[in-house]
Amino acid sequence: MTIGLVDANNFYVSCERAFDPALKRIPVVVLSNNDGCVISRSQEAKDMGVGMGEPWFKLEKQAQEKGIRARSSNYPLYGDMSRRIYEVLRQYSPLVEPYSIDEMFIDLTGISKVDEYAQAIRTMILRKTKIPTCIGIGETKTKAKMANRIAKDHPEFAGVCDLQRQDLCARFYPELEIEQVWGIGRGMAKKLRDIGYSTVGSLISMDERKARKILTVTGARIVMELRGISCFPLSAAVSQRKAVMVSRTFGRPVSDLRSFCSALSSFTSMVGEKLRRQKLHAVRLRVFTTKSKHAQGEYHEVDSVKNILPTNDTLTLNREVLGLARKIWQEGHRYAKAGISVEEVRPETSQLGAEKKFLHAEKLMTAVDQINQRYGKNSIRTAAMKEQLESEKKRPPKKTRPRTAEEWEPLLNLHSSAYTTRVNELMKVKT
Amino acid sequence: MQYRGDETTGFPSPARDYLQPVVDLAEILSLREPGIYAVRVEGEGIPERAIQEDDILVVDTCAEALPGRIAILFTPQDARLGILVRVGGILQVRLSEGMVHLDEDMEIWAIVTRLVRTKV
Numbered sequence: 001m002t003i004g005l006v007d008a009n010n011f012y013v014s015c016e017r018a019f020d021p022a023l024k025r026i027p028v029v030v031l032s033n034n035d036g037c038v039i040s041r042s043q044e045a046k047d048m049g050v051g052m053g054e055p056w057f058k059l060e061k062q063a064q065e066k067g068i069r070a071r072s073s074n075y076p077l078y079g080d081m082s083r084r085i086y087e088v089l090r091q092y093s094p095l096v097e098p099y100s101i102d103e104m105f106i107d108l109t110g111i112s113k114v115d116e117y118a119q120a121i122r123t124m125i126l127r128k129t130k131i132p133t134c135i136g137i138g139e140t141k142t143k144a145k146m147a148n149r150i151a152k153d154h155p156e157f158a159g160v161c162d163l164q165r166q167d168l169c170a171r172f173y174p175e176l177e178i179e180q181v182w183g184i185g186r187g188m189a190k191k192l193r194d195i196g197y198s199t200v201g202s203l204i205s206m207d208e209r210k211a212r213k214i215l216t217v218t219g220a221r222i223v224m225e226l227r228g229i230s231c232f233p234l235s236a237a238v239s240q241r242k243a244v245m246v247s248r249t250f251g252r253p254v255s256d257l258r259s260f261c262s263a264l265s266s267f268t269s270m271v272g273e274k275l276r277r278q279k280l281h282a283v284r285l286r287v288f289t290t291k292s293k294h295a296q297g298e299y300h301e302v303d304s305v306k307n308i309l310p311t312n313d314t315l316t317l318n319r320e321v322l323g324l325a326r327k328i329w330q331e332g333h334r335y336a337k338a339g340i341s342v343e344e345v346r347p348e349t350s351q352l353g354a355e356k357k358f359l360h361a362e363k364l365m366t367a368v369d370q371i372n373q374r375y376g377k378n379s380i381r382t383a384a385m386k387e388q389l390e391s392e393k394k395r396p397p398k399k400t401r402p403r404t405a406e407e408w409e410p411l412l413n414l415h416s417s418a419y420t421t422r423v424n425e426l427m428k429v430k431t
Numbered sequence: 432m433q434y435r436g437d438e439t440t441g442f443p444s445p446a447r448d449y450l451q452p453v454v455d456l457a458e459i460l461s462l463r464e465p466g467i468y469a470v471r472v473e474g475e476g477i478p479e480r481a482i483q484e485d486d487i488l489v490v491d492t493c494a495e496a497l498p499g500r501i502a503i504l505f506t507p508q509d510a511r512l513g514i515l516v517r518v519g520g521i522l523q524v525r526l527s528e529g530m531v532h533l534d535e536d537m538e539i540w541a542i543v544t545r546l547v548r549t550k551v
Contacts, residue, residue, distance in 0.1 A: 021505040084465035128466030128492050130540075420468060426487065429503050429510045431474035431527050 001230055002108040002137060002164065004118060005144035006089060006125070007152070009132045011102035012040035015081045016071050018130035019419045019427045027068040031056050031414070034249055039073065076418040084129045092121050097234050105141060105234055118160040137162040141232045142225035145182040146172075146200070164228075174201035183222045188215060200226060244280070246270045247339020253292070254335045260289075261322055265384035267340045268321045272314035273372075275342065276365060281310035282317065284344035287324040291333040299336050304328045310346055313361035314368065318382055460545055466492040468541060470503060470510070474527070477501065477512060486548050488512075490541035496522060501543040507536050512543075 008014060012030035017023045027045035029038045037055045038045075045068060050059065056070065063070060082101045089096045095107035111117045118135040125133050136148025143163045150172055151161035163169055176199060179189045191214060197203050204226045211220040221231035246267040254260050264287065275282055288303035304324040311317060321340055371380045378385070417425035437447040461467045469487050476482040480501060490503050498517040503510055504524060513524040513531075523530050524537065531537055 019510075021510060022508055024505070024507065087463075087465040130492070423469075423487075426469050426471040427510060428473045429470050429488070429512045431472065431476050431482075431512045 001139055001234075002111065002114060003139070003141055003144045003230075003234060004106040004108045004114075004121075005099075005136045005141070005148045006085070006104045006106055006121065006133050007136070007148050008085065008102040009134060009152070010040055010042055011081075011131070012071075012073060012078055013042045013045075014131045015078050016074070016416055017042075018081070019077075020416065023069060027066065028071065029059075029068060030071050030073055032073060034251055036249070070414050072415045074416050074418065076421050077416065080420045081129055081131060085125055085131065085133075088125050088128055089121065091124075092117070095234055095236055097236055105144065107234055108137065114164075115160055115162055118162075119158070122159050132159075134159045135161075137164060139164055139228040140225040140230045141234070142182050142222055143228060146176065146180070146226070149176075149180060172200075173204065174199055176200040178203055181222060181226065183218070188219055191215070244271055244274045244278075244282070244345065245339060245341035246274075247288070247337065247341075249337045250335065253295075255333070257326070257329055257331075260329060260335055260338065261325055262385055263338055264321050264325050264340065265318055265382055266378075267338070268318045269314050269378075269381060269385065271340050271342060272312055272317050272365065273369060275312035275345070276348075276369060278345075279348040280342075280345040281312050281348055282342040282344070283308060283310050283346055284342065285317070285320055285324065286341045286343050287321055287328065287338070288341070289328060289335050289338040291330070291335045293333055295334065302328050305343065311358075311361070312348065313358075313365055314382065315364075316361065318384060322384070460489045460547070461491075462489070467544075468492070469547070470541075472512065477514065480514070482512070482543075482546065483548070485550070486546055488543045489545035489547060491544045492541040494542035494544055496539050496542060498522065503540040503543065505538045505540045510540065515539075 013023075013028045016028065016030060023042075025044070026042075027048055027050065028042040029045050029050060030040040031037065032039045037053050038050060038059070039052070041050055041052065048066060048068070050068065059068070059070075062068075078101060082098070086096060086098055086104060089104055089106050093106045093108060097105040099105055106121075108114050108117065114137055118137060122133050122135060125131060134148055134151040136144045136146065136151055137160070138144040138147050147161040147163040147168075150163070150168075151157045151159055154161070161168065163172075178184055178192050178198060178200060179186075181200060181203070184192075192198070192203065195214070197206065203223060206223055208220060208223070211223045215223070224231050248263070248267070250263065254263065271282070284305065284307050286303055286305045288301060290299040290301045292299045304327045306320060306324055308316075308320050325338075368380050372378065417427070419425060419427045435450055437444050437450055457463060460469075462469065468490050470490055472482060472484055472486045472488060474484060476484050476486060482488070482501070488501075488503075494500070496502060496515055498515050500515050502513055502515050502524060504513050504526075505511075511526055513526045516523055516525050516530065518530065521532075523532055525531075533539065
């Protein structure tokens with residue numbers, strides 16, 4: 001088997017650049033929700049020493065002096081660009097596994113001159129999506145990942161590295177640290193280092209029984225994979241999600257119950273919609289939040305859990321969620337983040353009987369979903385949500401929070417457009 | 432409930448086995464293709480090619496850059512609309528202010544392949 005790993009370079013920044021020529025050849029960073037910290041950097045920003053995860057408030061001042069441009073994360077755009085990359089890959093192979101928003105495994109089995117083929121793929125992705133990529137190739141996923149890493153770190157490979165080549169394994173395995181292997185976490189790495197295994201070269205020579213003893217089955221599989229024996233097969237199917245969760249960090253800490261409940265209500269409606277789309281009922285709910293007693297104090301997580309009668313009715317869910325919310329609410333505390341997770345679900349069909357009450361709720365929710373599908377998210381919503389989602393419909397201009405927005409909402413700042421998914425935000429071409 | 436022309440209560444619909452979905456413009460315009468994008472015209476457009484302000488242009492990042500075609504160009508500041516012209520064997524671009532050379536500060540981003548006007 002031959003597997004390729006296609007990995008987009010600086011994906012979020014590359015998406016922004018695809019539609020904004022002013023970002024070309026200058027340092028650019030993309031910030032996390034609420035513009036908290038750096039989550040993607042252009043090469044120019046990396047070269048300047050901007051770190052991954054660096055908080056924006058620390059960077060903001062020098063950013064102006066150094067000409068660093070920032071963008072808020074724009075997930076509608078990144079999601080669509082990820083889809084486009086996938087579509088291009090599907091033209092080159094019948095089996096493509098989207099592993100993350102910017103990494104995809106592709107089956108390249110049976111391709112002769114796989115190196116050239118991979119270059120052709122890169123060229124086509126760049127042409128169609130304007131996004132630069134690197135491709136790592138190996139007999140297994142772990143080797144493809146490793147190869148990708150090498151291609152990224154060594155420009156002389158021109159973006160493609162094939163670790164099926166023995167000479168390349170021989171050259172790189174002795175110098176690659178075990179921490180760079182896909183699936184080896186800090187714990188496993190420490191165990192290995194303690195007994196003298198620090199490079200990939202030493203790791204692949206480890207006896208299989210010893211590997212299983214020290215690293216358990218998972219670790220032993222990684223060793224096998226590095227040797228070129230596949231243990232993690234390619235799969236196009238996305239594993240059925242068992243839990244449904246929605247959580248957000250607030251734009252700034254919330255300290256009144258009304259805002260808190262309004263935020264949770266809007267999460268509830270998202271949870272309800274997700275459940276209905278997957279034809280699932282929630283049977284166990286968890287509401288969680290992080291709070292702090294003082295403005296400068298440390299935040300810690302608190303939660304509350306309840307078993308409920310199986311339902312995916314937003315109104316019923318909302319009653320339960322608000323009940324749990326009041327349980328964990330403590331006046332005088334500051335809340336930085338909150339969320340709802342459905343800890344247990346069951347298929348919708350197991351709904352007992354056709355009780356009138358349930359049928360009503362079902363019809364109502366179908367109507368709500370259809371209205372929102374047709375007229376846009378939150379066109380119809382529970383009263384508890386109030387008007388807080390105004391900003392999601394119309395993005396506010398830089399730096400200001402719309403007056404209608406609730407306190408808990410993320411600050412939408414430095415936002416680029418949803419160029420490819422909203423007809424009112426298409427890229428503008430001047431004449 | 433959605434009635435598509437098939438499920439009737441009295442007489443069975445003769446159309447039942449012949450139903451077709453409504454015309455799909457996204458399909459006609461290939462909007463789901465990974466290399467196809469929609470962009471919006473700002474300014475006066477290109478009157479001699481019937482392109483007006485606020486028109487939506489469907490552009491193809493893979494179409495060949497040939498003389499006479501309309502291109503989306505990336506300059507260091509913004510995206511521009513121009514007509515490709517061959518001058519003495521070399522492809523150049525005509526913008527509203529005149530002819531310019533293609534180089535890395537005047538790059539072809541895509542070629543206009545279709546025009547959509549929602550207000551007539």
